[in-house]
Amino acid sequence: MSPLQSTQPSGGSLRTLQDESECTSADAALNTLHGSNGSRPHSSQPTDSQPTDKPAAIERAAARGWTKPIPYTYAAADAGAADGDENEPPVTAIPEPAWLSDAAKYEWSDEFGEVGPVNAALERELFHRDELMKAGVLTKAYEFDVTVEGPVQIQPVRDFDDAGLHPIMRENVRLCHYNNPTPIQSYCIPAILLGNDVVACAQTGSGKTAAYLIPILSKLMGKARQLSGHRPNPHTYNSMTDRVRAEPLVLIVCPTRELACQIFDEARRLCYRTMLRPCVVYGGAPTKNQREELEKGCDILVATPGRLVDFMSKSNLLSLARLKFTVIDEADEMLQDDWEDTISKIFVGKLTISVDANEDADHMYLMFSATFPKAARELARNYMADDYVRIRVGRVGSTHGNIKQNIVWVEDSEKRKALYDLMFSLEPNRTLIFVNGKREADLVDDYLYNLGLPSTSIHSDRTQREREDALRAFKGGSAPILVATGVTARGLDINHITHVINYDLPSGQHGGIDEYVHRIGRTARIGNEGLATSFYNTRNEDIADDLVKILVEAKQEVPDFLQDRIPEQVTWDDDTDHEGEGSTRGDNAACGAIDESGFAAGNDFVAATGFTADGDFAAYTRTASPAGGW
Numbered sequence: 172m173s174p175l176q177s178t179q180p181s182g183g184s185l186r187t188l189q190d191e192s193e194c195t196s197a198d199a200a201l202n203t204l205h206g207s208n209g210s211r212p213h214s215s216q217p218t219d220s221q222p223t224d225k226p227a228a229i230e231r232a233a234a235r236g237w238t239k240p241i242p243y244t245y246a247a248a249d250a251g252a253a254d255g256d257e258n259e260p261p262v263t264a265i266p267e268p269a270w271l272s273d274a275a276k277y278e279w280s281d282e283f284g285e286v287g288p289v290n291a292a293l294e295r296e297l298f299h300r301d302e303l304m305k306a307g308v309l310t311k312a313y314e315f316d317v318t319v320e321g322p323v324q325i326q327p328v329r330d331f332d333d334a335g336l337h338p339i340m341r342e343n344v345r346l347c348h349y350n351n352p353t354p355i356q357s358y359c360i361p362a363i364l365l366g367n368d369v370v371a372c373a374q375t376g377s378g379k380t381a382a383y384l385i386p387i388l389s390k391l392m393g394k395a396r397q398l399s400g401h402r403p404n405p406h407t408y409n410s411m412t413d414r415v416r417a418e419p420l421v422l423i424v425c426p427t428r429e430l431a432c433q434i435f436d437e438a439r440r441l442c443y444r445t446m447l448r449p450c451v452v453y454g455g456a457p458t459k460n461q462r463e464e465l466e467k468g469c470d471i472l473v474a475t476p477g478r479l480v481d482f483m484s485k486s487n488l489l490s491l492a493r494l495k496f497t498v499i500d501e502a503d504e505m506l507q508d509d510w511e512d513t514i515s516k517i518f519v520g521k522l523t524i525s526v527d528a529n530e531d532a533d534h535m536y537l538m539f540s541a542t543f544p545k546a547a548r549e550l551a552r553n554y555m556a557d558d559y560v561r562i563r564v565g566r567v568g569s570t571h572g573n574i575k576q577n578i579v580w581v582e583d584s585e586k587r588k589a590l591y592d593l594m595f596s597l598e599p600n601r602t603l604i605f606v607n608g609k610r611e612a613d614l615v616d617d618y619l620y621n622l623g624l625p626s627t628s629i630h631s632d633r634t635q636r637e638r639e640d641a642l643r644a645f646k647g648g649s650a651p652i653l654v655a656t657g658v659t660a661r662g663l664d665i666n667h668i669t670h671v672i673n674y675d676l677p678s679g680q681h682g683g684i685d686e687y688v689h690r691i692g693r694t695a696r697i698g699n700e701g702l703a704t705s706f707y708n709t710r711n712e713d714i715a716d717d718l719v720k721i722l723v724e725a726k727q728e729v730p731d732f733l734q735d736r737i738p739e740q741v742t743w744d745d746d747t748d749h750e751g752e753g754s755t756r757g758d759n760a761a762c763g764a765i766d767e768s769g770f771a772a773g774n775d776f777v778a779a780t781g782f783t784a785d786g787d788f789a790a791y792t793r794t795a796s797p798a799g800g801w
């Protein structure tokens with residue numbers, strides 16, 4: 172018997188989730204469900220909670236409050252506009268785009284002067300949709316250690332008013348309802364405005380996208396006219412005679428199509444009323460639509476690697492010669508071997524010789540992620556300027572305290588039943604279920620759907636049409652249960668995902684603990700709270716040690732069957748600033764030039780004094796909290 176097995180709870184009165192199925196309080200249900208000692212939640216004996224015929228199943232799900240499952244016509248079901256304020260004048264709703272790349276953006280006209288006029292319909296579509304994320308209200312004090320490493324002193328900003336933003340950017344930030352910068356934004360905004368290359372790492376859902384978009388776009392606003400390529404007039408545009416070659420100033424590359432569309436969405440909001448024109452290109456959707464958008468001019472290009480390289484090979488369609496900023500989002504994923512070739516093509520002018528090379532000395536390179544294993548960090552340095560700034564909020568790869576993490580023992584053979592019962596143990600809410608295989612995703616989705624639960628699924632074998640429709644249904648609420656493979660783990664930002672379930676925990680070979688962190692990070696974003704439930708059994712022993720460290724670090728309950736894995740002290744092999752032999756940064760970081768002066772208490776920003784006498788590289792750590800809420 173393995174040590175793990177010997178610590179499993181055994182026998183006794185085996186509870187079934189049926190006992191909780193009629194609970195009205197989610198918390199009460201969870202407490203009983205998982206037991207105060209993390210006891211095995213599911214019986215291996217048959218239970219009678221699962222209806223045997225479909226009408227009864229649908230009736231039971233409806234009685235619990237789940238919406239009726241609908242067959243595959245999601246787009247039609249969700250086409251409605253957001254609810255409006257009675258006092259607002261009627262505004263014609265912008266119809267849902269056929270593809271996310273076609274989504275409406277602010278169309279600039281040269282007659283506009285410095286700032287474009289308000290476009291009420293677009294404003295409503297960009298800033299007032301029900302499904303947009305709402306920041307949580309802080310119920311407890313949060314403090315993060317922020318480590319900054321680099322040759323320049325970064326003065327964090329605590330208020331967007333003091334950040335030196337372009338007035339239109341300031342206004343757009345207000346329209347986004349971003350009241351205060353998050354800790355990563357506090358440091359990245361000044362670092363990027365100062366012109367530094369940046370490698371940044373902060374927890375999931377902490378606003379990293381805006382941390383780079385706000386300063387980059389703000390820097391370009393006001394200069395766009397002089398920097399951008401020729402732009403046809405959108406109001407008289409003739410696709411036969413007026414089309415131009417896209418020459419973006421900003422390139423943002425990320426690993427998944429869904430994430431690309433999401434970053435594009437944020438760029439659409441932050442470019443509102445300016446001449447900066449964002450576009451997105453990603454695989455699976457027709458090239459025609461994306462090409463047509465590029466031909467109207469593009470300043471901000473968000474892309475997945477494959478489609479980008481494809482378009483880069485068409486020199487009359489896309490040129491990177493004007494690029495001023497290259498951002499790699501989910502950088503550790505993008506720096507994996509699979510992408511190496513693509514990434515070096517993207518870093519033209521840095522690593523490879525190309526006719527279209529961008530030789531601009533001012534070209535800035537930025538990398539962002541919530542996880543950043545040491546090997547990826549070392550690789551990242553090859554692409555950055557020598558004087559790049561590295562910013563990290565909390566430990567690289569850590570989760571944050573507002574995700575309640577539950578690990579429950581469920582044998583493989585019992586997983587479906589346990590899942591079904593779990594869906595009845597809590598109030599119906601938007602729930603994301605992760606499995607490790609595409610076929611499993613289909614099977615689990617079918618299983619739930621046939622039992623009257625409003626589920627849909629997404630994985631890489633699905634057509635892009637199906638992927639976009641599934642996400643739309645999930646966001647719109649017509650299918651509030653989404654079964655997904657890891658493809659959606661990274662970056663997805665959907666409001667009110669209150670529960671993430673790891674039906675399968677990620678294996679060590681498939682992302683391991685980093686993928687776990689990304690997956691559970693789909694809930695409890697930007698100051699909200701959420702629950703992550705993971706089914707665990709002997710097959711997950713390979714990530715058990717890291718899982719326990721994550722639980723202890725985030726002050727979560729460790730179940731009985733993992734108690735013997737608790738280390739005396741939680742340490743992480745690669746959590747060090749020593750990035751390799753002879754690293755100047757590492758040496759200086761280690762020589763104790765650290766200033767612990769914080770700005771959390773009373774929002775007191777104290778100047779960092781942690782620099783070496785000769786002003787060379789130094790690392791310093793402060794604490795930061797989301798000033799006055801998110």
Ligand SMILES: Nc1ncnc2c1ncn2[C@@H]1O[C@H](COP(=O)(O)OP(=O)(O)OP(=O)(O)O)[C@@H](O)[C@H]1O
Nearest residue numbers: 304306349375376377378379380541662664697801
């Ligand atoms: N200052 C802010 N105040 C309130 N909400 C914000 C702020 N900045 C960003 N947000 C919102 O927070 C949500 C999460 O942001 P984002 O997706 O950029 O997080 P992230 O750190 O990139 O997460 P992940 O690592 O999971 O990709 C988004 O809905 C965004 O609109």
